Amino acid sequence: MRQVPCRRGPAAAGAAAWLRGRPGMSDLLEVTESGLYCAAGDFHIDPWRRVPRAVITHAHADHARPGCDRYLCAAPGKLVLRTRLGPGATIDSLRRGESLSINGVRVSLVPAGHVLGSAQVRLEHRGVVWVVTGDYKMAADPTCDPFEPVEADVLVTESTFGLPIYRWPDPAEVAAEINAWWRANQEAGHASILFAYALGKAQRLAALVDPTIGPIVAHGAVAKLVRAYRDSGVRLPPIDGVPAGARSVGHGRALVIAPPSAAGSRWLRLFGEASTAAASGWMMLRGVRRRRGFDRGFVLSDHADFPGLVAAVEASRARRVLVTHGSTEAFARFLRERGLDATVLPTRFTGEAPPDVGADGGDDVGELEAGAADEPPVVEGAHGDGARSVEPVP
Amino acid sequence: MRRFADLYWRLDGTTSITEKVQALRDYFAAAHPDDAACALAVLGGARQSRAVPLPLLRRQAAAVAGIPAWLLEECYAQTGDLAETLALVLPPSDRLPPPDDPGPPSVTGDLGLAGHVARLAGLRGQKDEEVIGRFLVDTWRVLAPRERIVWHKLLTGGCRVGVSRSLLARALADLAGVDPATMIARLVARAPLDGAAFTRLLDATDAGPDGLRPYPFFLAAPLDGPVEALGPRSDWQAEWKWDGIRAQLVQRDGAVAVWTRGEDLATEAFPEIALAAAGLPTGTVLDGELLAVRGGHLLGFAPLQRRSGRRRVTRPLLVEVPCVFVAYDIVEADGEDLRALALTARRARMERVLSAVGAEPAAFLPPGATAPAGGPTATLWISPEVPGVGWDDLAARRVESRQRGVEGLILKRRDSPYGSGRTRGDWWKWKIEPLEIDAVLLYAQSGHGRRAALHTDYTLGVWHEGRLVTVAKAYSGLSDTEIVEVDRIVRATTRERHGPVRIVEPSLVFQIAFEGVAPSTRHKAGLALRFPRIVRWRRDKGIADAGGLADLARLCRPPLEVVP
Structure with missing residues (x-):
């Protein structure tokens, strides 16, 4: 596994412990009807409804919906996002290393290696760091910047292929x-x-x-x-x-x-x-x-395989992991057994079945893109298993 | 093993019969005869007893893969295939952990299929878990992932890859330069157990015994127009359509065989029938139906299924589910092929042959009839003609079918020869309409193999005292588009998950057809539907419109002891 570049000082251990002790009270992100929401900064990440301010991890249709007042994406992906959203959309972008303070929440975007311009969203607020990976992969891809690990107190990771049967060939x-x-x-x-x-x-x-x-x-x-x-x-x-x-x-x-x-x-x-x-x-x-x-x-995926997911979680050094998309329950349990405070984050789009060709009408660009990446376009009721979560091993 | 694995994946990767035959032909032409003989047995569905207990295999694989046991089960739930799951989670050969025991590996290099099968046979009976564990790791070390799947299938006792005996026979016949029917007969008469026997199998000049080869079954087509269109009633012979298993009894030179449709040899499963057939004159082939009958009562199809497909039948099962053979045609007598004769001539000949051994026209009581048991115990019967002067008379008799425990009528043109396959025009099945009920989807489970990632196995229920109770499991009868749509709804309305099974919020109503109702201990309702299948998705109906258990209980044969 690659070395983790130390991009910031050690996580604010005291604040993190306080956070863990009072789940839900001061979470930087929460799931609302419109999607993943940061109340402190008053913005959404990859919202599935129209919202005033959307931070976009990448331009696949299930992550970048049209109709928001303002978008923020990584600079390399701006043109692609523009292609998907049309000329009327207001799109701001952040270059690598840049950050933006939105209502006091420091937002930066780190390459996720998924597709051109895909980013992990790093949020820092009162010394606590949350990272939302969006979709990501570790494998080499000549068409986009490679995934970069980011340290976090809380990591929100995808788990589309969160079972050990998924190990990609070279x-x-x-x-x-x-x-x-x-x-x-x-x-x-x-x-x-x-x-x-x-x-x-x-x-x-x-x-x-x-x-x-x-x-x-x-x-x-x-x-x-x-x-x-x-x-x-x-x-x-x-x-x-x-x-x-x-x-x-x-x-x-x-x-x-x-x-x-x-x-x-x-x-x-x-x-x-x-x-x-x-x-x-x-x-x-x-x-x-x-x-x-x-x-x-x-077998060629733009998502991380199982070893890739595990490596990303380890590299983040996060003690608390929220798992979304795909084999969420199994992956969260696997992480819990490794001593992490891991739970399922119930988002609108989760599911474990592969997309079915021809089964869906296309979306705004006339193709089966709801499942954009390898994600199944399946809407599923929330079934988080927070009740089963265990205390993290100190 | 590499060569056999290549064959496996070639067969797996195509649905074209021609390509499958070509792949088989290529394999058999190139493989070592020992491996070929082995492949023939494996592809022909020979079941080996499990060399390694599955729990131990799973435990060892999870340990080597470095994952917890529950996670292996999650993986299995997603793939629907244990052999594949194990192959996917195991690390490649060069990253397998070194053995604890430093002794030399028990296998090196490419053993070949026969070598692996022999090695597995050598392990049978081994109890020492360490020895088995070492055996597994050593073998994983010499196998590439694509070979491992195939090996796991051998190990777990089933290597089905959509190859029928007739397909194998076609490929081998092609190689040997003989016709496929001859090859089937050769395969049945002497399954090659080793390389030398396999080489003889391909010898075009080897006349060989005709063995106990059956004739291709002549099949009836469903009647799709008005019965009057068949012409005068007097041109047609009518019989009951028995609800059993179609079979041919072959007696040649004192040896007997029971063949069921699809040319499956079922002699071992029906020893009492084989015994009775031994009393027939030599050179006799009868066509008819296997039925489960005890004390003169038809037992129905479900008990019969417990008898078929077995290599060995236990004595208690023989007593509990005795079987009979009801003959309706004779295709060979005194060693002479009678298929070209008219049905009337064949029927006369059949009655002569069977009367000589004391067989009588079949008359059975329906399942659960209250008449006293202890009727005749004969094993061979003659399927009687159903009388009736005109079509109207016959239609009236057909209505009695369900009550009699039969599926309807079979109509055969009196002057017709015994044809081959499903040639239309001479034999028609005039079945009774299926029973139907609207039922609610309660549980859904993902399918296996091709349908592993879609929920296609549905458990359905009907109303009983204000609650929905399960009564049937149906494998989808929906279109591909509907399956995908149902799958999505299943996921969206999942209430609980138990492994691959999802309990859903009841919302979908399906119209299901079935052939009958029988008591059951499997479903909570205490009854089960025979051959349930989904006719259509009733989008127009809500769950309140679904049927009730009482509707089904009334149809139950034998009757339920406690009617809900």
């Missing part, structure tokens, strides 16, 4: 598999259609594969974000769009990157005979691979 190996599949399809005269989320995964894939094999073609939803990535300074290989009115594109040779919602659509007929594949962390499971009905499944 992305370079996965890239080699994809290249081999693409080549084999070319030999058979088939196009290679790769389904991946339009924001993040698609660009990461384009940057990972070997562009000398053949043309890379992007679906419109992907192409729009490819432009935003390029305009943000990310280097990507040549990627063709599909001209309006085209009858046939890249026949038998191209690697087509399309959002999952394009599966089964007429648009795919442009490419003739094709082999289909999906790239997602859920492809780790045989049952999911089979159910999705694609010819191949590549």
